[in-house]
Amino acid sequence: MTTPGRGLHGHVLETLGPAITAGEYPPGSVLRTDELAQRFDVSRSVMREAVRVLESMHLVESRRRVGVTVRPRSEWNVYDPQVIRWRLAGADRPQQLRSLTVLRSAIEPVAARLAAKHATADQCAELTECALGMVAHSKGHQLEGYLLHDVAFHRVILNASGNEMFARLGDVVAEVLAGRTHHDVMFEDPDPAAVTLHVQVAEAVRAGDAARAEHLTKEITEGALQELDILAP
Amino acid sequence: MTTPGRGLHGHVLETLGPAITAGEYPPGSVLRTDELAQRFDVSRSVMREAVRVLESMHLVESRRRVGVTVRPRSEWNVYDPQVIRWRLAGADRPQQLRSLTVLRSAIEPVAARLAAKHATADQCAELTECALGMVAHSKGHQLEGYLLHDVAFHRVILNASGNEMFARLGDVVAEVLAGRTHHDVMFEDPDPAAVTLHVQVAEAVRAGDAARAEHLTKEITEGALQELDILAP
DNA sequence: GACTCTTGAATTTGTCGTACTTAATGGGTT
DNA sequence: AACCCATTAAGTACGACAAATTCAAGAGTC
Helix, strand or coil, X not given: CCCCCCHHHHHHHXXXXXXXXXXXXXCCCEECHHHHHHHHCCCHHHHHHHHHHHHHCCCEEEECCCEEEECCHHHCCCCCHHHHHHHHCCXXXXXXXXXXXXXXXXXXXXXXXXXXXXXXXXXXXXXXHHHHHHXXXXXXXXXXXXXXXXXXXXXXXXXXXXXXXXXXXHHHHHHHHHHHHHCCCCCCCCCHHHHHHHHHHHHHHHHCCHHHHHHHHHHHHHHHHHHCCCCCC | CCCCCCXXXXXXXXXXXXXXXXXXXXXXXXXXHHHHHHXXXXXXXXXXXXXXXXXXXXXXXXXXXXXXXXXXXXXXXCCCHHHHHHHHCCCCHHXXXXXXXXXXXXXXXXXXXXXXXXXXXXXXXXXXHXXXXXHHCCCCCCHHHHHHHHHHHHHHXXXXXXXXXXXCCHHHHHHHHHHHHHCCCCCCCCCHHHHXXXXXXXXXXXXXXXXXXXXXHHHHHHHHXXXXXXXXX
């Protein structure tokens, strides 16, 4: 899942990026390219390329005679998958999971509604397959198998919505679901009600019942919100 | 609003980025760094930095002995503000506006709901101020003034939601609203019903009526969808 | 004496060119 | 078919100079 930092420039990013997003360098902090190059034992060229990437993520700003200044969090490109990964690996992982779960609660119901209208026969078949897979792994501590089908299910929904912006959130949803399974809430079998809801969503999409697909998905995401003690919208 | 491409590296990006997102180089196309450097009359270092940025946006992939290959659209970081800007300036502007408007229709109602719960007194005041500004500019072809307050209104909502992911969509919403005013649909005064809805949203948020704020905002975004002939969710 | 404006030096990024290294590809040989 | 090697384009390093902006010192004025 993690990108193994191709090349020296990638290695530098995999160290500097998490450090910055973790708040190790507070907003306004000034870094110097030469010093960083020395610290990481790379050439200035490599460090400059790394800084350029951080700049394109709006994590830092590079100005002459000043150096590389860290920008405030409010300006970061928080939708950049790499930034999301770094933040999920760092100190504000809980905060990040909350933000993303709220995002899910807004996106997925609408995506399900659109999926009910646009899904192909193949996608419908895949959807029911995933739902059945979830049922099959819902008892007896088969969390990994369950997660696999759960992630696949939500990916299909997002893709079937026909909206590219929704489709690109597949990785985010996967990360949130994986995070929940591996670190946080789930120690036992998943909630049977949630499993049922997924099956019903698959049915609704297959039947082309947009309103029902949206409503059921909303119930799923509200469940996710409650798990994190977020007031249900 | 537009970033003026700071430095040579920025200038290269402002040319190459739009070209790639416009599909001028179809997925799988291979570019060579040296050739590009020659074409843009910059050093290889500068071109390499530009390529690194394009790579961080998942627009291209750089591999040894092969070159810089253009990735398929499905892998692009479509939430990157720069990518959004490039695509809005290019050929698939209509498609992009549709995607973003659908995204709005998912996000903004939930954001309004959260804003009703989290908005500070200052934010409530600003919100009513924006709504009143919209009313004041709703007659007599004052489209620019209307747009200004409209954008500000939606920014306040997104910020007041307290969710950083929502807040970062302020620029996107601004771009969509501006696009609608300047290029596409609006030649006359804005729909009076829409103006009224904004005023009512401001009231609902002030009153802390989350459900009402959500519902009213949903009506606003559904109106935006209908303007683009998208089936209302 | 306090203040402002100008000037210039110091500093850090920006750009360039070159040389060398590394890895993947494709073809030729065994 | 398996292996080896030459080719190729990116990856890395280093050194030099250009450009811009900050900061302070100094001149001039009120």
